[in-house]
C-alpha cells in the first residue's frame with residue numbers, strides 16, 4: 001500500500017491494520033480511497049479515506065462542522081424511526097487526536113467515513129424502479145433535515161447554485177479564453193448566451209421572497225446515492241460537502257439531470273443522449289410521495305423548470321471549466337469537460353421540447369397525491 005496513505009491512515013481511529021487502499025474514481029472533486037483493514041482475528045473492515053479538495057472547499061473546518069451537525073441530526077432521527085444510521089447516513093471516523101478531519105504538515109486535509117457495506121452506486125440508472133426509489137430517498141433526506149436549524153450551516157461554496165453568477169463566471173471564462181478554446185466551441189457558447197434569461201428563474205424568486213432557502217444537499221447526482229446490493233433500495237445519500245442553505249428544487253433538478261438521462265454524463269455520441277420521460281415520471285412520483293407534504297405549491301410547480309435549469313447550469317460550469325483549462329472538475333481525457341458540457345446542452349434542448357409533458361406529469365402526480 002502507498003506509504004503516504006499508510007501514514008495518513010495511522011492518524012485515524014480505524015479498527016485493524018490498513019492493508020490496501022483502492023482509489024475510487026467516481027467523484028469529480030475529492031481524492032477518494034476505499035481502505036481495507038484487517039483485524040487481529042482475521043476479520044476485515046472497510047473505510048472511506050478522502051483527501052478534501054481544499055482549493056474548492058476553502059474552509060474544510062467549517063465544511064466538516066456542517067457534516068458533523070447534519071449526520072448527528074440524521075442519526076438521531078433515523079434511530080427514532082427504527083432505522084440503521086450506519087447504513088442510512090455517513091459516519092465520520094475521527095482522527096486519533098480529535099476533531100473531524102486531519103490537517104497534515106504539508107497542508108492537506110483528510111477525513112474518513114465508515115464504508116457503507118453491501119451497497120453500490122451507479123453513474124446511470126439501471127431500471128425505472130431504482131430511480132423511483134431514488135426519488136423516495138431524496139424526499140426522505142430533505143424531510144429528515146427539514147427541522148435542522150438552517151442558521152447553523154456554513155456556506156461551503158458561496159453562490160454554489162446562483163445560476164446568474166454562474167452565467168457571469170461563464171462569460172468571464174469566454175472573454176479570458178485562457179487556453180484558446182473559445183473559437184472551437186462557438187456553437188456551445190451561443191447556446192448558453194441565448195438562454196441567459198433562464199438563469200434568473202430561481203434567483204429572482206428567492207430575491208423576491210417567493211422561495212425560501214431550505215436545508216439542501218446541493219449535489220444529488222445519482223452516483224451520490226448508495227443502493228442496497230440485495231434489495232435495490234436507495235439507502236443513503238452521501239457526499240455531504242455541499243449541504244447548506246439552498247433549494248429543494250436544486251436537489252430535485254440535479255437528480256433528474258443525472259438520472260433521467262439515457263446516457264452517461266460524458267457520452268461522446270450525442271445521438272444516445274436524451275431525457276427519458278418514463279424515468280422522469282418514476283423519480284418524480286417517488287419524490288412527491290415522500291416530499292409532497294412539505295413542498296409549497298410553487299416548489300411543486302417549478303420542478304420541471306428546475307430540472308432544466310440545473311442541467312443548464314452544469315453545462316455552463318463544464319464549458320467554463322473547459323475554457324479555463326480544466327482547473328475545477330477532475331478530467332480523465334482531453335476535452336472531457338467539453339463532452340460533459342455537450343451532453344448537458346443536448347439534455348437541455350430535449351427538455352425544452354418535452355417541457356409540456358414534464359409539467360403535465362408533475363401536475364398529475366401532485367393531483368393524485370393530494371386527492372387520492
Ligand code: ADP
Nearest residue numbers: 026027028029030113114115116121223238239
Ligand atoms: P466527490 O466529492 O469527489 O464526488 P464522494 O464523497 O461523492 O466524492 O465519493 C465518491 C464516491 O465514493 C461516491 O460516489 C460513492 O460511490 C463512494 N462513497 C462515498 N462515500 C461512501 C461510503 N461512506 N461508503 C461507500 N461508498 C462511498
Ligand code: GN1
Nearest residue numbers: 026027028029219221224239242314
Ligand atoms: C461534482 O463531487 P461530485 O462529483 O459528486 C460537483 C457538482 C456537479 C457534479 C457534476 C462540489 O459533484 O456540483 O454537479 O460534479 N461538486 C462540486 O457531475 O462542485
Ligand code: MG
Nearest residue numbers: 027028224239
Ligand atoms: Mg460525489
